[in-house]
Amino acid sequence: MAGKKIDKKDIAKLLSQWSQELAVYVPSIESGVATMAKWDGKDTSFLDWYRNTVIPTKASFFPSAEEMFRFQKDNKGYHIELPPSNERKQLIFGVRPCDARALAILDMTFKEAYEDPYYLPKRSSAVLVGLGCTNPYDSCFCTSLGISPAQSTDVDLMLTDIGDEFLIEEITDKGKELIAKATEVKKASKEEEASAKEVKEAAYQKVTRKIDTEGIGDRLLACFDDQDYWERIAAKCISCGICTLLCPTCYCFDINDELVRQQGTRFRSWDSCAFSLYTKMPMENPRAEKWRRVRQKVCHKFKFYPMNFGVIACTGCGRCIRLCPVNWDITQTLESVPVKV
Amino acid sequence: MAVTDISQRERFFARGNVYLPHIIVIEKIIEETPGIRTFHFNFKDEKLREGFTFESGQFGEYSVFGIGEAPFCISSSPTRRDHLEFAVQRVGRVTNALHRLSVGAELGFRGPYGNSFPLDFLLGKNLVFVGGGIGLAPLRSLIWNVIDNRDKYKKIDIIYGARSPADLGFKYDLDAWGKDKTVNMVTTVDRGDETWTGRVGLVPKVLEKVAPSAREAVAIVCGPPIMIRFTFPVLEKLGFTPEQMLTTLEKRMKCGIGKCGRCNIGNVYVCRDGPVFTYAQIKNFVSSEY
Numbered sequence: 238m239a240g241k242k243i244d245k246k247d248i249a250k251l252l253s254q255w256s257q258e259l260a261v262y263v264p265s266i267e268s269g270v271a272t273m274a275k276w277d278g279k280d281t282s283f284l285d286w287y288r289n290t291v292i293p294t295k296a297s298f299f300p301s302a303e304e305m306f307r308f309q310k311d312n313k314g315y316h317i318e319l320p321p322s323n324e325r326k327q328l329i330f331g332v333r334p335c336d337a338r339a340l341a342i343l344d345m346t347f348k349e350a351y352e353d354p355y356y357l358p359k360r361s362s363a364v365l366v367g368l369g370c371t372n373p374y375d376s377c378f379c380t381s382l383g384i385s386p387a388q389s390t391d392v393d394l395m396l397t398d399i400g401d402e403f404l405i406e407e408i409t410d411k412g413k414e415l416i417a418k419a420t421e422v423k424k425a426s427k428e429e430e431a432s433a434k435e436v437k438e439a440a441y442q443k444v445t446r447k448i449d450t451e452g453i454g455d456r457l458l459a460c461f462d463d464q465d466y467w468e469r470i471a472a473k474c475i476s477c478g479i480c481t482l483l484c485p486t487c488y489c490f491d492i493n494d495e496l497v498r499q500q501g502t503r504f505r506s507w508d509s510c511a512f513s514l515y516t517k518m519p520m521e522n523p524r525a526e527k528w529r530r531v532r533q534k535v536c537h538k539f540k541f542y543p544m545n546f547g548v549i550a551c552t553g554c555g556r557c558i559r560l561c562p563v564n565w566d567i568t569q570t571l572e573s574v575p576v577k578v
Numbered sequence: 579m580a581v582t583d584i585s586q587r588e589r590f591f592a593r594g595n596v597y598l599p600h601i602i603v604i605e606k607i608i609e610e611t612p613g614i615r616t617f618h619f620n621f622k623d624e625k626l627r628e629g630f631t632f633e634s635g636q637f638g639e640y641s642v643f644g645i646g647e648a649p650f651c652i653s654s655s656p657t658r659r660d661h662l663e664f665a666v667q668r669v670g671r672v673t674n675a676l677h678r679l680s681v682g683a684e685l686g687f688r689g690p691y692g693n694s695f696p697l698d699f700l701l702g703k704n705l706v707f708v709g710g711g712i713g714l715a716p717l718r719s720l721i722w723n724v725i726d727n728r729d730k731y732k733k734i735d736i737i738y739g740a741r742s743p744a745d746l747g748f749k750y751d752l753d754a755w756g757k758d759k760t761v762n763m764v765t766t767v768d769r770g771d772e773t774w775t776g777r778v779g780l781v782p783k784v785l786e787k788v789a790p791s792a793r794e795a796v797a798i799v800c801g802p803p804i805m806i807r808f809t810f811p812v813l814e815k816l817g818f819t820p821e822q823m824l825t826t827l828e829k830r831m832k833c834g835i836g837k838c839g840r841c842n843i844g845n846v847y848v849c850r851d852g853p854v855f856t857y858a859q860i861k862n863f864v865s866s867e868y
Contacts, residue, residue, distance in 0.1 A: 491832060
């Protein structure tokens with residue numbers, strides 16, 4: 238497969254072309270927070286500052302709060318209607334390989350048994366344009382989860398920074414179609430392809446933080462009932478939930494109603510196993526204590542999800558380390574699991 | 579009441595957008611105890627009224643529009659289909675709102691969800707039902723189901739208890755089963771009052787005294803978690819193996835379809851993999867958080 242490339246200064250033109258048919262999202266700063274937001278039609282300065290978004294790409298398909306349906310009562314009773322869906326298909330530019338893999342992991346939950354009617358249509362109609370990560374954070378540990386920071390097959394197109402240009406790889410047919418229509422795309426030379434390969438290898442070497450996933454599920458299970466251990470691990474956690482809410486593979490949600498002047502809305506919103514009310518029932522709460530909630534979080538990602546779907550629900554994006562207000566560190570936790578197997 | 583043969587009916591599955599509730603209408607409200615009410619309901623949509631099927635042990639997500647959704651088992655038997663029933667103890671926001679409703683009110687309903695009591699496994703066996711408080715709700719769906727197919731099962735013991743005589747729910751059922759010569763009905767209360775002449779004692783203790791045989795038997799247990807935890811050891815003492823004990827678990831189940839995340843016990847989701855489990859399965863759970 239012959240490689241393609243595009244000049245960095247032509248990215249705006251490329252995005253403009255795509256914008257004609259698709260709603261293009263790019264890394265942006267909204268209220269001081271890096272997130273994927275609708276492209277304004279000109280600005281490509283994210284190419285200079287972008288490392289990764291604070292809000293993971295999951296939010297494009299599973300927003301923090303989402304209207305499920307509306308209800309209204311008249312003299313004939315209740316009527317339910319779906320919110321108008323006038324949203325255009327999304328193209329998300331600059332997805333990092335860790336976040337792209339996270340979507341593949343989320344697909345499993347949202348597809349399993351009952352298909353989720355909100356996540357899946359958005360997801361299957363979207364185009365992901367991956368952008369290799371050449372400057373990972375020191376909290377990143379994607380390579381321990383089988384992910385390469387600058388390589389991905391979980392996207393439709395994969396871009397690699399080779400200086401003044403991006404090398405483009407067409408991963409899916411959807412991606413090929415997009416490139417076929419793009420007038421600014423040129424053929425890449427053998428040398429340019431080789432230099433992209435070098436960039437990828439260098440990026441891989443830059444991820445120095447590691448975890449040992451070998452038998453991690455069984456090791457966690459072996460100390461599952463070791464309350465002392467979990468209390469130590471959970472000691473400094475303040476149950477703020479940020480490590481789960483902004484985790485690209487966390488999908489827990491709550492469902493609530495809102496009633497404003499007889500017009501009702503049912504919506505779902507991100508929820509977190511870090512909150513004590515999350516599992517609270519009127520008579521009892523299986524995870525009232527903090528250590529039980531921390532245990533749930535760690536074991537769900539590294540034992541229960543693999544039991545159900547065959548993959549670890551972590552991509553090593555490092556957000557839970559970077560964003561934790563008390564410096565709780567999942568890699569330290571996993572390192573400290575007592576060896577009892 | 580008419581007994582319907584549902585064996586030929588196609589099993590009902592939620593299709594399309596699984597989060598959209600069907601509208602149901604409350605047809606009757608029974609005050610079981612000061613805190614528990616049973617609601618009789620039917621679907622507003624006539625086609626659904628005909629086409630909806632469920633099995634004993636399954637649950638639904640019921641919503642009071644504007645307040646929210648909560649899971650309750652379908653407490654009526656699939657063999658009796660003039661209407662459906664669910665029973666609610668007043669404890670939280672949604673249940674308080676439900677208790678404020680009157681006949682004719684419209685609710686949302688999603689379901690049926692979850693697995694069900696394994697009728698094939700119960701076939702031809704002696705059945706021991708052990709219930710406490712509102713825990714009789716899922717059991718009575720199965721009990722009526724079994725009574726309506728009486729020749730398919732052997733002995734039936736029902737041991738039911740509540741804190742006080744006033745807390746005994748479903749008294750019309752207790753009366754009916756008490757009069758049924760093919761059923762051994764035992765009712766008990768934790769504490770009696772001036773007029774109570776029946777048994778006094780906690781359910782597990784009474785179960786130990788009644789001592790049903792474990793031979794070709796299955797025990798089906800449902801009640802407050804504390805009762806369930808004390809009942810299993812008594813059953814084991816009576817010779818029941820963990821495979822011969824069934825229960826239905828309660829968790830905060832928001833979505834009902836294994837996605838929202840909060841009802842897991844280890845890798846098991848109570849809404850999707852349960853709510854009916856054998857004690858053998860529960861003992862194998864990764865976590866003891868049941």
